[in-house]
Amino acid sequence: MNPTASPFRTPPENAPGRFRGPFARWPRAADAALALASFVMTVFVVDGPGDTLLFRSIGDAPILVLVGCAVANPALYWRRRAPLLVLGVALTAWAVLLGGGTTHLGWPTIIGLYAVGRYAAVDWRGPSGAAAATALASVDGLDDPGPWWQVPVFGSLVMFGAWYVGRRVQLRGDRAAQLRRERAAETRRIVTDERTRIARELHDVVAHRVSLMTVQASGARAVATEDLAAALRAMEAVEEAGRQALEELRHLLGVLRPETSPDDLGPQPSLAELPRLIEQIRRAGVDVTLATDGLPAGLPARLDLFAYRIIQEALTNVLKHAGPGAPATVSLGTEQNGLVIEVRDDGRGAAVLEPGAVREGPGGHGIIGMRERALLLGGSLDAGPCAGGGFRVVARLPIGGSPA
16 A cells, blocks of 8 residues: 555546537637538528528628628637627627628527527626517518517527526536535545544554553563563564554555655755755845854754744745845754744835734745644744834744643
8 A cells, every 4th residue: 555645536527428519628619610600601591582591602792791790700709708799799790781681690699699698697788688689680570471579579589598598508507516516525524534534543553553662662671681582572573563653654644644746755854954945045036144053963853844844934935925135034043952943034025014913824824834833842933023124933942842
């Protein structure tokens, strides 16, 4: 089992096997083909006698008809990004060609109404466009030999129906997206609960191994002077239990940290790498000065790591909030068997903060994370704007202290 790989998988939002038509697979090409088909229908197909359809050559189409069709139909290519504009162009072109005889722009108008219902926000402009299209269809059909009410009724059904169908498709898509989000959130909750349960189980296993190692080591020490062979066997048992505990601990970390990237598999940084961190911040545009009076040798690994992370987070906040070219100072020293870290900047970004305010990182967790690291070591962290401008972070970390 790979301890860094997550045993849980969140299903993708777009599950395979779902049918997707050409308008979903190739939207730009499909919209271009739709615009071309609408252009052909409006230019080359005209009404004939007795509700028949006739085909005419492009030379028989009036110039005004060609111009109107050349404007209204290609606009359909942008029906997803600007549906209201596309509908307005279609209605305007239809109004210009109104009463021109056999050429109607009903097709681009119907497509535009569908696009407004499908892609535009829900407001009064969609129904108003359908009403305007119905009025144009009614005026254009005044010479129809049927009853006077037939064209308005049929036109309103078609125009409002096109907008309503688009609106229903939009609602269905919104509901499907909401359902996917709810399922993803539920999956994450279940996965989190399961990881927590597994982590508790692995914690109990590791605690048992460590307790066993303590008992065996105590027994080995008790018999070492009298029975060296028994002491060696006990120490071998301690060694084996330690290996098993480390293996279980790796699994525990893999469960608690499932999103591990390849960069996280290397050794953790320490204060020895502080000059390299400061050089990186300098290259990013912050003039950082390091001042230290020397550090005691043999710092605990957790203290070494947490101190580095606090400085790293504080300098990251300087880079994000202090403003370009702002100078910063990192002071590192010891006092009363403890480590003192101070990161201060003179940036303009903190000048507008109220006294007692804090400067947070992404999501508002920068100061919280640094303070949590300090508390885990039994120390403290203070952060806030300086009286003369700038920002100051001070962490006091006891060497060998117990967590608060």
